[in-house]
Amino acid sequence: MNKGTLIILAGPSGSGKDTVMKELFKLLPDLKFSISSITRDMREGEVNGEKYNFITREEFESMIENKQLLEYNVYCGNYYGTPKAPVEKAIAEGKEILIEIDVNGAEEVRKNCTDYFSVFIMPPSFEVLRERLVGRGTDKMEVIEKRLEEAKAEMARANEFDYIVVNDDLMTAVQNFKTIIEAERCKSDRIL
Amino acid sequence: MNKGTLIILAGPSGSGKDTVMKELFKLLPDLKFSISSITRDMREGEVNGEKYNFITREEFESMIENKQLLEYNVYCGNYYGTPKAPVEKAIAEGKEILIEIDVNGAEEVRKNCTDYFSVFIMPPSFEVLRERLVGRGTDKMEVIEKRLEEAKAEMARANEFDYIVVNDDLMTAVQNFKTIIEAERCKSDRIL
Numbered sequence: 001m002n003k004g005t006l007i008i009l010a011g012p013s014g015s016g017k018d019t020v021m022k023e024l025f026k027l028l029p030d031l032k033f034s035i036s037s038i039t040r041d042m043r044e045g046e047v048n049g050e051k052y053n054f055i056t057r058e059e060f061e062s063m064i065e066n067k068q069l070l071e072y073n074v075y076c077g078n079y080y081g082t083p084k085a086p087v088e089k090a091i092a093e094g095k096e097i098l099i100e101i102d103v104n105g106a107e108e109v110r111k112n113c114t115d116y117f118s119v120f121i122m123p124p125s126f127e128v129l130r131e132r133l134v135g136r137g138t139d140k141m142e143v144i145e146k147r148l149e150e151a152k153a154e155m156a157r158a159n160e161f162d163y164i165v166v167n168d169d170l171m172t173a174v175q176n177f178k179t180i181i182e183a184e185r186c187k188s189d190r191i192l
Numbered sequence: 193m194n195k196g197t198l199i200i201l202a203g204p205s206g207s208g209k210d211t212v213m214k215e216l217f218k219l220l221p222d223l224k225f226s227i228s229s230i231t232r233d234m235r236e237g238e239v240n241g242e243k244y245n246f247i248t249r250e251e252f253e254s255m256i257e258n259k260q261l262l263e264y265n266v267y268c269g270n271y272y273g274t275p276k277a278p279v280e281k282a283i284a285e286g287k288e289i290l291i292e293i294d295v296n297g298a299e300e301v302r303k304n305c306t307d308y309f310s311v312f313i314m315p316p317s318f319e320v321l322r323e324r325l326v327g328r329g330t331d332k333m334e335v336i337e338k339r340l341e342e343a344k345a346e347m348a349r350a351n352e353f354d355y356i357v358v359n360d361d362l363m364t365a366v367q368n369f370k371t372i373i374e375a376e377r378c379k380s381d382r383i384l
Contacts, residue, residue: 120380163378176378183375186355186368188312 003190004091006034006113007098007181008161010106011121012151014132016167020121021100023174028181032090034099037063040078053083071101071108082109091115096181103157117184119177120161124168126152195382196283198226198305199290199373200353202298203313204343206324208359212313213292215366220373224282226291229255232270245275263293263300274301283307288373295349309376311369312353316360318344 011017025031037053039060048054060079063069072081082099090097101109106118123129129151133144158164163180167173184190203209217223229245231252240246252271255261264273274291282289293301298310315321321343325336350356355372359365376382 159380159384161380163375164380164383165378179371180375180378182368183355183372186357186372188351188353188356191356192351
């Protein structure tokens, strides 16, 4: 049996990361997803245990204290974090588990994990990114400008990742991501 | 343009390395092959400049002196080596160039090169390797036993390579090798 691995995925808002991920899971049904633990209120349409585990502040702080998180962060007064146990379980069972995270979170995870590789989803250009964010029509221009600033800062750190998948054409990006996962199964440290 | 890379390929006698390579070149016509320079006499059926460049002892020793080789070795009184220039040219042009070599040669090349990844072709088992070498029917048992000893020693060093391609089914092995090459094109240091 090959050894399992953690797949760290990041990419700026507007890179199409979520869509790439959704298509990837269709092609690789055995791929696990790392569910984040968070303390904010559940929003309409969200299902507990799907993308997030909604837990209390006390539960989260106990996880911090007991070093049960690969990384965590505070955003708008709420905790967001990656529980260690499911990742370690998946790797021990020889499975691949994907974690979607921002570049700072990715940096933390790398420090606390040995069996991983990392992928950065890159928009084809900064101009395309701007068009996509404006095209959504859901955000005010000042929100879009803030997102673009954040995206620029994230893209400048793409070199911290092992692989870059340029999301120009969606299915090409998904196929490239799948190819990376398949090639990584041939890594000597996964086999020996 | 993506950066080019050297692909270091090794694998024991009987691993099916040559057949895998032949099929791979059919699938990837742009892949370059690193032609070794050697000083032994040309054998029947060999073409100068195909797998080897046949050069004189003096020419070879001048290449050593001028540090124009990535690695070299002496075998049965003849020199065998990898010229540096074609590899550097291919990498500078953004191409992929494959070098077939033994594990000691691979170690030397790694020391003298920065842009590379390495692949070890592994027979499915030591028993299958024995069957293949015996099955060829071309060698005496003592030659086979010597090859098997060498193979065992080479296989023990598979961990020095980035990837391992198990050659159980030929076309699966070729496909895995191709997948590795395609995934490596997404490496951030090839793109940025």
